[in-house]
Amino acid sequence: xxxxxxxxxxxxxxxxxxxxxxxxxxxxxxxxxxxxxxxxxxxxxxxxxxxxxxxxxxxxxxxxxxxxxxxxxxxxxxxxxxxxxxxxxxxxxxxxxxxxxxxxxxxxxxxxxxxxxxxxxxxxxxxxxxxxxxxxxxxxxxxxxxxxxxxxxxxxxxxxxxxxxxxxxxxxxxxxxxxxxxxxxxxxxxxxxxxxxxxxxxxxxxxxxxxxxxxxxxxxxxxxxxxxxxxxxxxxxxxxxxxxxxxxxxxxxxxxxxxxxxxxxxxxxxxxxxxxxxxxxxxxxxxxxxxxxxxxxxxxxxxxxxxxxxxxxxxxxxxxxxxxxxxxxxxxxxxxxxxxxxxxxxxxxxxxxxxxxxxxxxxxxxxxxxxxxxxxxxxxxxxxxxxxxxxxxxxxxxxxxxxxxxxxxxxxxxxxxxxxxxxxxxxxxxxxxxxxxxxxxxxxxxxxxxxxxxxxxxxxxxxxxxxxxxxxxxxxxxxxxxxxxxxxxxxxxxxxxxxxxxxxxxxxxxxxxxxxxxxxxxxxxxxxxxxxxxxxxxxxxxxxxxxxxxxxxxxxxxxxxxxxxxxxxxxxxxxxxxxxxxxxxxxxxxxxxxxxxxxxxxxxxxxxxxxxxxxxxxxxxxxxxxxxxxxxxxxxxxxxxxxxxxxxxxxxxxxxxxxxxxxxxxxxxxxxxxxxxxxxxxxxxxxxxxxx
Numbered sequence: 001x002x003x004x005x006x007x008x009x010x011x012x013x014x015x016x017x018x019x020x021x022x023x024x025x026x027x028x029x030x031x032x033x034x035x036x037x038x039x040x041x042x043x044x045x046x047x048x049x050x051x052x053x054x055x056x057x058x059x060x061x062x063x064x065x066x067x068x069x070x071x072x073x074x075x076x077x078x079x080x081x082x083x084x085x086x087x088x089x090x091x092x093x094x095x096x097x098x099x100x101x102x103x104x105x106x107x108x109x110x111x112x113x114x115x116x117x118x119x120x121x122x123x124x125x126x127x128x129x130x131x132x133x134x135x136x137x138x139x140x141x142x143x144x145x146x147x148x149x150x151x152x153x154x155x156x157x158x159x160x161x162x163x164x165x166x167x168x169x170x171x172x173x174x175x176x177x178x179x180x181x182x183x184x185x186x187x188x189x190x191x192x193x194x195x196x197x198x199x200x201x202x203x204x205x206x207x208x209x210x211x212x213x214x215x216x217x218x219x220x221x222x223x224x225x226x227x228x229x230x231x232x233x234x235x236x237x238x239x240x241x242x243x244x245x246x247x248x249x250x251x252x253x254x255x256x257x258x259x260x261x262x263x264x265x266x267x268x269x270x271x272x273x274x275x276x277x278x279x280x281x282x283x284x285x286x287x288x289x290x291x292x293x294x295x296x297x298x299x300x301x302x303x304x305x306x307x308x309x310x311x312x313x314x315x316x317x318x319x320x321x322x323x324x325x326x327x328x329x330x331x332x333x334x335x336x337x338x339x340x341x342x343x344x345x346x347x348x349x350x351x352x353x354x355x356x357x358x359x360x361x362x363x364x365x366x367x368x369x370x371x372x373x374x375x376x377x378x379x380x381x382x383x384x385x386x387x388x389x390x391x392x393x394x395x396x397x398x399x400x401x402x403x404x405x406x407x408x409x410x411x412x413x414x415x416x417x418x419x420x421x422x423x424x425x426x427x428x429x430x431x432x433x434x435x436x437x438x439x440x441x442x443x444x445x446x447x448x449x450x451x452x453x454x455x456x457x458x459x460x461x462x463x464x465x466x467x468x469x470x471x472x473x474x475x476x477x478x479x480x481x482x483x484x485x486x487x488x489x490x491x492x493x494x495x496x497x498x499x500x501x502x503x504x505x506x507x508x509x510x511x512x513x514x515x516x517x518x519x520x521x522x523x524x525x526x527x528x529x530x531x532x533x534x535x536x537x538x539x540x541x542x543x544x545x546x547x548x549x550x551x552x553x554x555x556x557x558x559x560x561x562x563x564x565x566x567x568x569x570x571x572x573x574x575x576x577x578x579x580x581x582x583x584x585x586x587x588x589x590x591x592x593x594x595x596x597x598x599x600x601x602x603x604x605x606x607x608x609x610x611x612x613x614x615x616x617x618x619x620x621x622x623x624x625x626x627x628x629x630x631x632x633x634x635x636x637x638x639x640x641x642x643x644x645x646x647x648x649x650x651x652x653x654x655x656x657x658x659x660x661x662x663x664x665x666x667x668x669x670x671x672x673x674x675x676x677x678x679x680x681x682x683x684x685x686x687x688x689x690x691x692x
Contacts, residue, residue, distance in 0.1 A: 020074065020077055020078065020081070021059055021062060021063040021077070022063070023081060024055075024059040024081050024084070025056065025059045025060055025063060027081065027084050027088060028052050028053075028055050028056040028059055028084055030088060031048075031049060031052040031087055031088050031091065032049060032052050032053040032056050034049060034088075034091060034095075037091075037094075037095065038094045038102065038197075038198065039099060039196065039197045040094065040099055040102040040103055040109075040157075040160060041094050041102065041106070041109055041113070041157070041160075042157070043155060043157060044109075044110055044155060045091050045113075048087055048091065048113060048117070049091075051120065051145060051149065052084060052087065054142070054145050055080065055142075055145070057138060057141065058134070058138055058141070058142050061134055061135065062132060062134070065133045073127065073128055073132065074394075075126065075398070075420050075423050075424060076123050076124070076126045077127075078423065079119075079122075079123040079423050080120070080123045080124075082426075083119050083120050083123060087116055090109075090112055090113065090116065094109065096211075097211060097215065098208060098211040098212045098214075098215050099197040099198050099199065099208060099211075100167075100194070100197065100199075100208060100212065100234055100238065101211075101212060101215050101231065101234070102197075103160055103164050103167065103197055104164055104167070104168070104230070104234070106156060106160045106161060106164055107156050107161075110155060110156045110157075113154075114152070114154035114155075117149050117152050118149070118152075120149050121146065121149040121150045121152075122419070124142070124145070125146075125416075125419075126419065126420060127142070127146075129142060129143070163193045163196060163197070166189065167190075167193055170186075170189070170190060170237065171230075171234065185241075187241055187244050187245055190241045190245075191241070191245050194241070199238075202242060202246045205239075205241070205242040205246070206242070208238055209235055209239060209242075212231055212235045212238070213235065215231055216228055216231040216235070219231065220618060220619040220622065226574060226576035227579070228617050230576075284349065284620075284663045284664070285620060287346050287349060289308050289312050290306065290325065290326045291308055291309070291313065291316065291325055292309065295346070295355070296308070296309040296342070296343075296346060297309060297310075297311070297346075298310040298311065298343070299339040299343050299346065300336040300338055301336070301338075301339050302324055302335075302336065302337075303324075303331040303334075303335070304324035304326075304327050304329045304331060306324055306326045306327060307339050307342060308325070310336060313325075313336065314336070317331075317334055322334075328427060328428070328429075329429050330428075330429065330430065392430060392434070395424065395428075395430065395431050395434050396437075396438070398420075398424060399421070399424065399431075399435045399437075399438040399440065400438045402417045402420055402421050402424070402438075402440075403417075403435075403438045403439050403440045403443065405417035406418065406421070406440065406443040406444070407443055411452060414447065414450075414452075414455055415452060415454050415455045415458070418444070418454075418455050418458035418459050418462060419458045421435060421440060421444070421458070422458045422459075422461045422462040422465065425462050425465035425466050426465055429469050432465065432468060432469035432472055433469055433471065433472070435462075435466060436466060436471075436472045436475055440466070441463075441475050441476055441479050441481070442479050444459045444462055444463050444466075445463075445476075445484055446484075447459035448460055448463070448481070448485065448487065448488050449484055449487060453493035453494050456488060456492065456493055456494075456497050457493070457494050457496055457497045457500070460485065460488050460492070460497050460500045460501050460504060461496075461497075461500045463476065463485065463500075463504055464500045464501075464503050464504040464507060467504055467507040467508055468507060473508050473510070473511050474511075476508060477508065477513075477517065482508075482517060482518060482521060482524075483521065485501050485505060485508075486501070486505075486523050486524045486527055488500075488501040489501035489505065489524070489527040489528065490523055490527040490530070495535065495536050495539060498531055498535065498539055499531075499535065499538050499539040499542050500542075502528060502531055502535075502539065502542035502543045502545075502546050503542045503545075503546070505524065505549075506542065506545045506546035506549050509546065509549040509550055510549065512553070515549065515550055515552065515556065516555070518550060519553060519555060519556035519559060525550065525559045525563050525565075526563045528546050528547050528550075529543070529547070529560070529563045529564060531543040532547065532565070532569070532572065533568045533571075537579060537580075540572065540575070540578040540580050541578065541579070541580045544569075544583035544586075544587060545583055547560055547565065547587050548586050548590065551587060551590040551591060552590065554593065554594065557590065557591055557593060557594040557596075557597055558594055558597075560587075560591060561591060561594065561596045561600050562596070565587070566588070566591065566597065566600040566601055566603075566604070567604070569584045569588050570584075570601075570604050570606065570607055570610075572584040573585065573607075573610050573614075574610065581614070581618070581619075581622060582618075582619055582621050582625070585618075585621075585622055585625035585626060585629070586625055588601060588625070588629055589625045589628045589629055589632075592628070592629065592632040592633075598632065598633075601629070601633065602633060602641065607629075607633075608630070608633070608641060608648070609648060611629055611630050612630075612648050612651045612654060614626040615627065615630075615651075615654040615655065615657075615658060620663070623658060623662065623666055624662075624663060624665055624666050624669075627655075627658060627662075627666055627669045627670055627673065630645065630673055631672055631673045631676070634673060634676050634677070634680075635676070639680060642676065642677055642680040643680065645677065646677060646680065646681065652674070652677070655670050655673055655674050656670075658670040659671050
C-alpha cells in the first residue's frame, strides 16, 4: 500500500473516509515501526513515535467501526495525515542525514519537532470525539495525548548542546591554527564525541564525510556562505581525525567500500537517466525535469502548463495520478504536448557542451509503457469521476457551513471556522474556488483585523491559500484586502501571521495590476523590509520573495531602495540562519535596473568580496546573479569596483572557471566582465598576468 493519499485527495484535501483511514493507518504504522534510530534527537524522536503509536490505535479503531464520519472529523484527520507525513520525513532526515551536522543544528531540529507537536495539538483541537464510536480506553488515551501535546515545551538535549559547544571550540581552534599545530587537538575528545553520535569505525567516518558533502551542496545558495564554510570545516576536521585515529590500511579499505556503496546506490536509482545527470556539468535548471531533476530529452507540456520529460510524466500518469506534480493542480486532460521551443534550446545546449541525449531509448520505453496503460486508465476513469464528484459535494457543503459560522458565530466559533477554512484551502484548486464561491473572502478580510491572535493567524493563512487560485486574486483585491493584509504584515499579533501576510503579498503580486496596487500602498514595502530585517528565518524568506515580485515593476524599484532595503539585503547574504542568499541576490540584481539602486549598491564595501566568494561556493542561480551584480557594478563608471575586484586573489580564476563551465548566460556575462577587467588593467598600465 502506498503511503501517499490517492490523487483525489491531492486535488481536493478531502477524501471518502475509507481511503483516508487506510492511508492514516499505513503511515502511522510506518512511523510507529521505525527502527535503527539515530544517536541525535533520541528523546524527541522517541516521544514522537510514541504519540504516533497512540494515534495509530485511534485510526485502527475508527476504521474498524465502519461508521460514517462527519466533515469536521475528515478535516481533522486530513490535517493529522499531513502532520504525520512531516513527522516521518523529519525522522527520516535525522536518520539519513549527517549526524555531525544534526548535532550542530540540534536547537533548530528540536524546534522543528516542537512545531510538529503543536500542529498535532491544533488538529486534535477540532476532533469531535463525542461523534466518534470509540471505546472508553481509546477515548481516554486520545484525550490524554491531547492534553500532553498542548502542554509540551521545546526540548533540547543538554548533553548534545555540550558536545556541540566542545566541537565548535575544536573547529575554531583548528581554523585559527596552522597545519603543524593541529597535533595539539585532543583527538581523544573528538573520538568520544563522534562515537556518542554513532561514528565508531573508519566506514562511519567516510560515510559521514559523504553526507556532509551532500549537505554542503544542498545548503549552497540557501544556507549562506557561513553555513557552507562551517560544513567544509567539519569535513576537514573529520577527515583529519580519521587519518589520525585509524591507520592508513583501514582507511583505504573503507574508501573502497564507500565507493562500492555509492555505485550501488547509483545503479539502483528509480530512473535510468539519473546516472547520466552525474556526468553532465551545470545543467540549467530550466532544462531539468521537475520530477527527476535530470536533463529533459523529450520535453512535453501538460494541461497545467508545466513542462516535464515525457518519460517521467508518463510514468506519473500511468501510475494512477491525475494531478500536476509541481502545482498539485488537477489535470483536465492527459494529453502531452511537445515543447518544441524548449527541445530546440536543449539540443543547442547539448551540442555546445558535447552532451549526448540518447533519445531513442527513453522515447521507446515511454511509448511502450504508455500503450500498456491505456486499458488501466479507461478502466479507472468512471470510478475516479464518481469519487471526484462526491468529494466536490462534500467540500462545497463544508465550505458553505463554515462561512455561515464566520458570519454569525461567536468569537470561539469564528476561531474554529477560520482554522477549518485554512485547512480546507491548503490543498486543491477546486477547494479554493468553492470556498470563494461560498462567500468566504469578505468575511476573512474583516477578520484580518481581529484582536484574537488565532483568528487573525487563521484568517491570513486562509487568505494566502485562497490566493493561490488565479481567479481568487482578483476577488481578494476587489474585496479591499490589501490594506488589511499590510496591517497584519506590519502589526500582526504572531510572527506566523506576519510571515503569511508577506507570502500572500507575494502570491497576489503575481498579477501585474496587483504589483502596481500593492506598491502604491505607502506601508507595504516598508513593512516587507522590516520583516526582512527583523523577522524569523521563514519570515525573511517570505519578505524577500515578495520584494522580488514587487521590484519586477520598475516604479517599485525606487520605493524598495528608498526604504533602505539594500543594506538589509546585503546583510542577508551573510545570515546563515535566514538561508535566503539566492533570494537576496535576485532582489539586488533587480535593483540594479534603477540608478538609485545601482548607486546604493555601490556604497557597500563588503559586497564585492562576498560576490567573489559566491562565484566559487554559491548555487547555480547564486552564481548567475553574482556575476550579474559584478558586471553591473563595473559598468558605466565602476572603475573603483573593477580595481577592487582585481586585487581579490580568487576573483579572476573564479570568473575564468565560470566562463568555461557555467550556464550560457553566466558564460556570456563572465566573458564580458573579464574583457572589462582587461581594459581596466590596460588603462591603468597594470600588468596583471592572470588576464593575459
